[in-house]
Amino acid sequence: MSSVVVLKTGEREVEKNIKKMFILAGGADRFIKKGDKVLIKPNCLNSKPSSTGCTTDLRIIEAVVKIVLKQGAIPIIAEASPISFDTTHIFRQLGIKKLAEKYNARLVDMNKYAFIKVKVENPVVLKKVAVSKLVFETDKIINLPVMKTHVLTTVSLGMKNLMGCVSGEQKLRLHEVGVCEGVVDICQIIKPAFTIIDGIIAMEGAGPSNGKPKRMNLLVGSDDVLAADIVACQIMGFNPHSMKFVKSAANHDIGEYELGKIKIIGASLSRVKSRFSFPRLNISRIAGTVLLKSFIPLIRASGIDVNKLAKRISESMRPHPEFLDNCKRCKRCVVNCPEKALVLDQHHHAKPKLDKKKCIKCYVCDEVCLYGAVKIKGSR
Numbered sequence: 001m002s003s004v005v006v007l008k009t010g011e012r013e014v015e016k017n018i019k020k021m022f023i024l025a026g027g028a029d030r031f032i033k034k035g036d037k038v039l040i041k042p043n044c045l046n047s048k049p050s051s052t053g054c055t056t057d058l059r060i061i062e063a064v065v066k067i068v069l070k071q072g073a074i075p076i077i078a079e080a081s082p083i084s085f086d087t088t089h090i091f092r093q094l095g096i097k098k099l100a101e102k103y104n105a106r107l108v109d110m111n112k113y114a115f116i117k118v119k120v121e122n123p124v125v126l127k128k129v130a131v132s133k134l135v136f137e138t139d140k141i142i143n144l145p146v147m148k149t150h151v152l153t154t155v156s157l158g159m160k161n162l163m164g165c166v167s168g169e170q171k172l173r174l175h176e177v178g179v180c181e182g183v184v185d186i187c188q189i190i191k192p193a194f195t196i197i198d199g200i201i202a203m204e205g206a207g208p209s210n211g212k213p214k215r216m217n218l219l220v221g222s223d224d225v226l227a228a229d230i231v232a233c234q235i236m237g238f239n240p241h242s243m244k245f246v247k248s249a250a251n252h253d254i255g256e257y258e259l260g261k262i263k264i265i266g267a268s269l270s271r272v273k274s275r276f277s278f279p280r281l282n283i284s285r286i287a288g289t290v291l292l293k294s295f296i297p298l299i300r301a302s303g304i305d306v307n308k309l310a311k312r313i314s315e316s317m318r319p320h321p322e323f324l325d326n327c328k329r330c331k332r333c334v335v336n337c338p339e340k341a342l343v344l345d346q347h348h349h350a351k352p353k354l355d356k357k358k359c360i361k362c363y364v365c366d367e368v369c370l371y372g373a374v375k376i377k378g379s380r
């Protein structure tokens, strides 16, 4: 049986509640030993502050650093933001650099560190994953994601946050083969000792970068990353068992899948549940899937591959991104597009031009745009 700790927290009680979380989970000693090198992995997708629901609250990172030090262990704060973002600069803007200096903690921009290609034993979509060398040089990982919705995967929680330990090229490849499936392959290699989902200010709607902040004043923690994600889904008002990544993770021993086998410690779910607005884009996809399900026997009888058809229908129902006039020509979307479907003119006078034939509608362009200049029709 897995346990998940759920705690309400006031603004001034974050440190106290992070300590309480470890106590309720069985004590920090269970997860961090003296001398351990501990990789602390926040969500630093970009430089938007935690008040936007985009990045991890600094107070959570600080509280974890203090616990690691108290255990006589060595904290290392690390992140690899998407290509075209300078993680070192993000660390500075979010106040993480100052924090690391205050505690003499090592700070690693994993994009500037080495990556190692690791074989996935039981792959869903990726036979090999380019993982930061730091993951193998440290003894434990404390995973600090934010509670968010996501236009492609519906939610972005503990499992998805581990994508920040793989190379930029690998992230782009993931969008080509399927993020939900690829995340499960990553989680077969990267196994956090403890995950704390930051739900102080969460994000709803068109996440993971351009949704709306949602104050929840909540912390969700577990040594079982899948169980933590499942409980967070329930809190957000989503059915975890309808999530692609949850189903796939269950078949790959990532963690506990059965709701009846997950023990909730702390606040009761009924007290903290608050429905998150759905990334609207997904509603049409789900409607398409439901519609398709009613015709499954007929489709099977005609010899058509149902899964392939579902994928094609889902893709065709998603709109292409549009580029708005407030575009700052920063080029981030162009550099991060996995299909090279975007071009900026040589002198950056015009907004990006989209080649619809190349575009796979992965919406990485929206995820990396800091100016809300990418419009995905129906997502907000």
Ligand code: SF4
Binding pocket: 323, 324, 326, 327, 328, 329, 330, 331, 332, 333, 334, 351, 352, 365, 368, 369, 370, 371, 372, 373, 374
């Ligand atoms: S759409 Fe956004 S990311 Fe792309 S060039 Fe314009 S401002 Fe930059």
Ligand code: SF4
Binding pocket: 321, 336, 337, 338, 339, 340, 341, 342, 354, 358, 359, 360, 361, 362, 363, 364, 365, 366
């Ligand atoms: S243009 Fe945007 S949605 Fe299309 S492939 Fe590139 S990043 Fe993905």
